[in-house]
Amino acid sequence: MSSEKSVKKAAELLRQGATMLSESCPECSSPLYKLRSGEIVCPIHGKVIIAKDDQEERKLRREIMLEYTEQVLVDSLNNVIEKLRSDPMNSEVLVQIIRYLDSLERLKRITDHKHIEEK
Ligand SMILES: [Zn+2]
Structure with missing residues (x-):
């Protein structure tokens, strides 16, 4: 994706009420945005997950794995x-x-x- 496109995408995200974060995308180092839903996205790569520590990273990996499993099963x-x-x-x-x-x-x-545990 060209940088012009990513600027457009960023503008679109802001218009949707997203906020720009101080963190940047680990892959392309463009600034990340937090959507109103709480999701963190890169204007180029889409959904990005930032882990605060190892424990959270493991938790996120598990969530991604479960999500992926569901997707494969449904397909x-x-x-x-x-x-x-x-x-x-x-x-x-x-x-x-x-x-x-x-x-x-x-x-x-x-x-x-998992959701019950989080409450
Ligand atoms: Zn990126």
């Missing part, structure tokens, strides 16, 4: 559901779907538990 589930659509009587496919749903439910339990 895979989508694919399997498409298979079922073309072959509705295939019980093997149905079993796969149930497994994915099970996995997603377990994942949700883990992430819900």
Whole structure:
């Protein structure tokens, strides 16, 4: 992305109520912005995560991993559901779907538990 574009993006972020932070992006060292949702973004790289210490970094890594797992599960589930659509009587496919749903439910339990801990 050109620097002109990143300036445009930064202006857009500010217009949306984001605030500029004193920290800079670890990858491109452009200033970071905090969105009203609390998310920290780089105008070039998008979402950026800053860890205060090792403990927080581990926590963030775990969150990213869980988020990624969910994304992969949902994508895979989508694919399997498409298979079922073309072959509705295939019980093997149905079993796969149930497994994915099970996995997603377990994942949700883990992430819900995390939110309780934070309170
Ligand atoms: Zn960046």
